[in-house]
Amino acid sequence: MKILLFGRRGQLGWELERSLSVLGELVALDWDSTDLCADFTRPDGLAQTVRLVRPDVIVNAAAHTAVDQAESEPERARTINALAPGVLAQEAARINAWLVHYSTDYVFDGRGARPWAETDTPAPLNVYGHTKWEGEQLVASGAPKHLIFRTSWFFAARGANFAKSILQLAQERDSLSVVGDQWGAPTGAELLADVTAHAIRSVKAPPPRTDLAGLYHLVAGGHTSWHGYAQLVLRIAQSKGMALKVLPEQVGAIATANYPTLARRPHNSRLNTNKIQTAFGLCLPPWQLGVERVLAEIL
Numbered sequence: 001m002k003i004l005l006f007g008r009r010g011q012l013g014w015e016l017e018r019s020l021s022v023l024g025e026l027v028a029l030d031w032d033s034t035d036l037c038a039d040f041t042r043p044d045g046l047a048q049t050v051r052l053v054r055p056d057v058i059v060n061a062a063a064h065t066a067v068d069q070a071e072s073e074p075e076r077a078r079t080i081n082a083l084a085p086g087v088l089a090q091e092a093a094r095i096n097a098w099l100v101h102y103s104t105d106y107v108f109d110g111r112g113a114r115p116w117a118e119t120d121t122p123a124p125l126n127v128y129g130h131t132k133w134e135g136e137q138l139v140a141s142g143a144p145k146h147l148i149f150r151t152s153w154f155f156a157a158r159g160a161n162f163a164k165s166i167l168q169l170a171q172e173r174d175s176l177s178v179v180g181d182q183w184g185a186p187t188g189a190e191l192l193a194d195v196t197a198h199a200i201r202s203v204k205a206p207p208p209r210t211d212l213a214g215l216y217h218l219v220a221g222g223h224t225s226w227h228g229y230a231q232l233v234l235r236i237a238q239s240k241g242m243a244l245k246v247l248p249e250q251v252g253a254i255a256t257a258n259y260p261t262l263a264r265r266p267h268n269s270r271l272n273t274n275k276i277q278t279a280f281g282l283c284l285p286p287w288q289l290g291v292e293r294v295l296a297e298i299l
Contacts (some may be wrong), residue, residue, distance in 0.1 A: 110266020
């Protein structure tokens with residue numbers, strides 16, 4: 001099996017390069033790759049890359065993920081998050097390859113408290129969500145053999161993340177307040193990468209399982225608020241002897257309205273994962289486990 005991975009140096013791509021390497025020949029590219037084009041602002045170049053490599057599976061871990069910045073550069077975000085994946089879908093169909101693509105809870109408007117199902121109608125609140133939703137549609141309509149994984153509150157040990165920011169602020173400030181009315185499941189890059197490898201192996205192992213193609217919600221088990229997430233991070237840091245100026249129980253909870261951002265965020269980012277767990281025989285671990293593991297690397 002030959003796998004073509006885009007976005008290899010990103011937080012998810014870094015873990016995917018590890019998890020996918022055991023499945024076969026892996027061609028891993030990033031934006032500045034020289035021999036083959038992996039620049040998602042150049043969809044025509046991506047098409048040429050796919051035609052040259054002729055993979056059995058394409059995994060797209062590249063995206064415009066700067067949510068607030070997307071508000072000021074909607075066309076660039078649309079090219080990267082929608083038009084380029086659409087081209088990958090067309091090329092995947094041309095060579096009968098699978099396409100794995102990642103999306104986001106931000107395709108929903110965040111109403112209510114019920115976990116969103118794959119059958120719920122998206123209604124994005126911001127440019128980022130709109131472009132990711134368009135990307136989903138182009139992938140699904142362009143590549144019959146596709147796996148789209150929607151996730152939420154993504155984090156990784158590599159690069160910037162919420163936990164690192166909270167640890168820094170709790171050491172520098174005398175007080176700390178975190179949004180307490182947005183709910184979701186912090187989900188680690190390791191989990192996404194390992195489930196992706198499992199899913200690819202499942203659909204490619206004889207006999208081929210084209211019936212497994214489709215859209216899936218993929219997040220860790222359980223849910224919390226950003227406030228609860230921050231408190232767990234600080235409790236773990238405290239247990240490891242880190243000196244904190246703000247203790248876990250001293251973190252204040254504030255409303256989204258009191259923390260304005262350029263892009264609107266959904267209040268309810270809970271995702272129902274029954275479909276993926278049933279289809280692929282999975283038991284998704286609680287979100288706390290992933291946070292504990294990443295903090296073991298950071299601290």
